[in-house]
Amino acid sequence: MTLADLHGESGEEHWLTYYDGFRRRVFVTHREVPFPEGKLIVSRTDPSGVITHANQAFVDMSGYSEDELVGEQHYILRHPDMPAVAFKGLWDTISQGKKWHGYVKNLRKDGAFYWVYATVVPNIRDGRIVSYTSVRRKPSRRKIEEMAALYKSLLQEEQGNRQ
Amino acid sequence: MKYTLTLSPDFNTKYLAGWFVLNTRLQKQLGLPLHLDLFTDFSACHAAIDAGKIDLIYANPADGAMLLREKQFVPVVHPRMRPDETIIAVPVDSPVNRIEDFRPDLRVAATDDPEINMIGQILLEPADITPADIQYQRCENYVLVAKALMNGQADAGFFLAETFAELSPTIRNRLRVILKSQIHVIHHLFLAGPRLTNQVDEIRQALLAMNDTEPGLLKEIGVTGWQATDAEEAEFMVDLMDTLVD
Ligand SMILES: Cc1cc2nc3c(=O)[nH]c(=O)nc-3n(C[C@H](O)[C@H](O)[C@H](O)COP(=O)(O)O)c2cc1C
Numbered sequence: 001m002t003l004a005d006l007h008g009e010s011g012e013e014h015w016l017t018y019y020d021g022f023r024r025r026v027f028v029t030h031r032e033v034p035f036p037e038g039k040l041i042v043s044r045t046d047p048s049g050v051i052t053h054a055n056q057a058f059v060d061m062s063g064y065s066e067d068e069l070v071g072e073q074h075y076i077l078r079h080p081d082m083p084a085v086a087f088k089g090l091w092d093t094i095s096q097g098k099k100w101h102g103y104v105k106n107l108r109k110d111g112a113f114y115w116v117y118a119t120v121v122p123n124i125r126d127g128r129i130v131s132y133t134s135v136r137r138k139p140s141r142r143k144i145e146e147m148a149a150l151y152k153s154l155l156q157e158e159q160g161n162r163q
Numbered sequence: 164m165k166y167t168l169t170l171s172p173d174f175n176t177k178y179l180a181g182w183f184v185l186n187t188r189l190q191k192q193l194g195l196p197l198h199l200d201l202f203t204d205f206s207a208c209h210a211a212i213d214a215g216k217i218d219l220i221y222a223n224p225a226d227g228a229m230l231l232r233e234k235q236f237v238p239v240v241h242p243r244m245r246p247d248e249t250i251i252a253v254p255v256d257s258p259v260n261r262i263e264d265f266r267p268d269l270r271v272a273a274t275d276d277p278e279i280n281m282i283g284q285i286l287l288e289p290a291d292i293t294p295a296d297i298q299y300q301r302c303e304n305y306v307l308v309a310k311a312l313m314n315g316q317a318d319a320g321f322f323l324a325e326t327f328a329e330l331s332p333t334i335r336n337r338l339r340v341i342l343k344s345q346i347h348v349i350h351h352l353f354l355a356g357p358r359l360t361n362q363v364d365e366i367r368q369a370l371l372a373m374n375d376t377e378p379g380l381l382k383e384i385g386v387t388g389w390q391a392t393d394a395e396e397a398e399f400m401v402d403l404m405d406t407l408v409d
Pocket of ligand 1: 017018019020043044045049073074075076077078079084087090104106120132133134
């Protein structure tokens with residue numbers, strides 16, 4: 001996808017570098033897509049974060065097809081406004097076999113975004129973590145505003161530290 | 164040896180007769196001495212489970228999760244196309260038109276159906292309403308939930324969607340649905356306990372056969388048919404429910 005696919009919406013280009021060193025150019029617009037009423041967005045990953053299952057709400061909200069999602073790293077949804085420390089907290093928690101909750105701003109294929117309240121649980125079978133399940137629900141507007149401000153300051157700190 | 168079938172105590176009593184017939188059919192089919200034993204509340208049911216007295220159970224999702232994770236029960240079948248979905252309804256003349264219109268100090272009429280109340284609470288989160296902001300009015304069944312709304316004793320009611328649809332038109336016309344969940348994958352489970360683990364395949368086959376031979380009987384217990392459930396599918400449902408508590 002390129003800027004030309006954004007149907008005239010204004011957007012910005014960002015380079016994201018993921019934990020595995022993969023670099024990707026993403027396009028980001030200021031359009032928010034509302035969370036679907038009454039639904040839950042569900043996905044499952046293998047222990048390394050590769051998507052193995054996505055429900056219909058997830059497909060609809062991400063803007064990708066199921067085929068484009070399954071087999072990809074979950075970071076395909078990473079929004080440049082999210083601070084790295086949020087995901088570090090996620091992985092530190094779930095790899096210890098514990099449940100994680102957090103507010104996440106996700107990037108859609110078309111550059112728009114959506115906010116979720118996400119929970120990730122390790123799927124433990126015979127005492128081993130075999131996969132992770134994530135369920136997202138609709139957050140309140142007040143929470144979104146609070147978290148957007150917090151993430152902005154965390155991100156500034158992270159960017160400051162890098163220079 | 165005698166075996167005991169039971170139901171999570173939130174079942175609709177209008178299905179009682181149907182369940183007795185189902186128990187008899189199952190007993191004949193399997194050649195097992197099977198007895199239907201019912202409990203009026205969750206604590207009595209859970210005590211019987213803890214005492215190892217239950218061998219087969221048609222369990223609501225919360226009980227099903229506990230039986231799978233803590234009591235070595237095995238999933239057999241689940242009802243076909245009958246997920247447990249939650250409806251939030253208000254009196255027809257309520258000023259509320261969407262979830263975000265609800266305010267804290269909300270008076271909610273509800274039964275003690277655990278997953279319906281859990282999902283109801285989740286549906287209220289976008290209005291910044293936490294369980295601490297809710298004044299619950301506990302009702303024995305969903306007709307009484309509807310009455311509490313019609314009498315002005317509650318601002319909102321949590322309903323099992325299937326039961327809401329079965330309310331009489333006169334009652335339903337005095338209520339308005341604000342939201343219905345569309346989770347699709349949370350449903351009741353038919354499970355077998357440790358003393359019947361070797362017969363799970365036979366029990367599953369006997370229940371699945373009813374889809375063709377006993378459609379009338381299945382209707383009497385409020386399902387359109389059974390669908391086989393394997394361990395992983397049931398575990399997935401439990402993992403998903405696990406993400407919804409706190
Ligand atoms: C089950 C599961 C669900 C996840 N969901 C998301 C998500 O919706 N959005 C997101 O940006 N990262 C999600 N992540 C985290 C990503 O794997 C990744 O850590 C994150 O996008 C940050 O990328 P990075 O670790 O490469 O910096 C999820 C991880 C797991 C295990």
